[in-house]
Each structure stands twice: as C-alpha cells, then as structure tokens.
Amino acid sequence: MATRRGRPDDALAIADELTRSLATPPAEVQEAELIGIEALLAAGRSDDAMARLRHTGQHLDHEAAPARSAEFERLLGKAHAAQGALDDAERHLRNSVDGFDQTGYRYQAAMSRWALARVRRATGDSDEAARLLADADATLDQLGATHDLEALRAESGGAAPTPVQTTPVPRQ
Numbered sequence: 001m002a003t004r005r006g007r008p009d010d011a012l013a014i015a016d017e018l019t020r021s022l023a024t025p026p027a028e029v030q031e032a033e034l035i036g037i038e039a040l041l042a043a044g045r046s047d048d049a050m051a052r053l054r055h056t057g058q059h060l061d062h063e064a065a066p067a068r069s070a071e072f073e074r075l076l077g078k079a080h081a082a083q084g085a086l087d088d089a090e091r092h093l094r095n096s097v098d099g100f101d102q103t104g105y106r107y108q109a110a111m112s113r114w115a116l117a118r119v120r121r122a123t124g125d126s127d128e129a130a131r132l133l134a135d136a137d138a139t140l141d142q143l144g145a146t147h148d149l150e151a152l153r154a155e156s157g158g159a160a161p162t163p164v165q166t167t168p169v170p171r172q
Contacts, residue, residue: 074111
C-alpha cells in the first residue's frame with residue numbers, strides 16, 4: 001500500500017525487513033521481494049530493480065506459484081520497459097497476461113494488460129494498445145476497482161478506451 005500511496009521508500013523498507021526476518025515463511029519472503037522490486041520501479045530505480053529481479057528469479061518456483069511467476073514477469077517487463085528494452089518488456093508482459101489469465105486473476109491480468117498497452121503504444125502500435133486498454137478498462141470496471149480505473153482513464157485521455165480491433169492479436 002505504501003507504493004500505491006506514493007511512498008516507495010517506505011514500501012522498500014518494509015519489504016526488506018520482511019525478507020531479512022527469520023520468522024518470515026519462504027513464500028512470504030518471495031512476495032516481499034516482489035513488493036520491494038515494485039517499490040524500486042515506482043521510485044525510478046530500474047537498475048536496482050533489475051538486479052533484484054535477477055536474484056529473485058534464481059529461486060522462484062514458477063510451477064508451484066504460477067500467480068507469483070506472472071507477477072515476476074510483469075515486474076521484469078516493467079523493468080525492461082523502464083530501461084528502453086521494449087521487445088523484452090513486451091515478451092515478459094505477454095507472459096504475465098497469459099499467466100494471470102490461466103490462473104483466473106482477472107484484476108492482475110488487467111494490470112498487466114495496462115502495462116503491455118504502454119509498451120505497445122511506445123512501439124507505435126496504437127491499435128493493439130487501444131484494445132489492451134479497453135480490455136483492462138472493462139475488467140477493472142466489472143471488478144469495481146475504482147482507483148485503478150480512474151488512473152487508467154486519466155492516462156488514456158479521460159474516457160473509457162474504445163477498442164480499435166475486436167479480434168485477438170496473436171501472441172508472439
């Protein structure tokens with residue numbers, strides 16, 4: 001919550017404290033590591049985030065925790081995007097969308113679609129970006145995620161995005 005409230009340094013401090021605590025269960029340590037990485041990205045520290053992603057990726061069990069793996073992919077995609085590696089960002093964000101779709105985490109899938117839309121827009125593919133934003137908008141609206149819905153709409157010009165293309169675009 002600290003990251004969402006604009007206090008990424010607080011979020012990072014809490015996450016670091018949890019990862020160092022011997023009382024924290026391993027699954028929660030991994031979750032805290034991902035929260036810390038998200039805080040680093042929010043603070044504009046993509047190099048530090050990438051270093052932590054490399055470390056976290058070495059011991060993340062992708063099979064046992066598919067939703068955590070999808071979150072890892074989203075953070076890796078956002079880190080690559082922040083560093084201008086848009087092809088890598090797109091690949092990881094598509095993996096994240098697929099992972100969250102497969103596990104039924106609709107809210108998280110919408111957040112990954114939103115991040116992927118930013119990358120597609122940066123590469124000049126405004127049609128796919130509009131489709132992804134419309135999908136994310138519809139999901140956030142259905143789920144009543146008002147704060148995120150308002151932020152998405154503000155970023156995309158104020159109104160609900162209208163999809164340009166109604167047929168799915170093949171994954172790369």
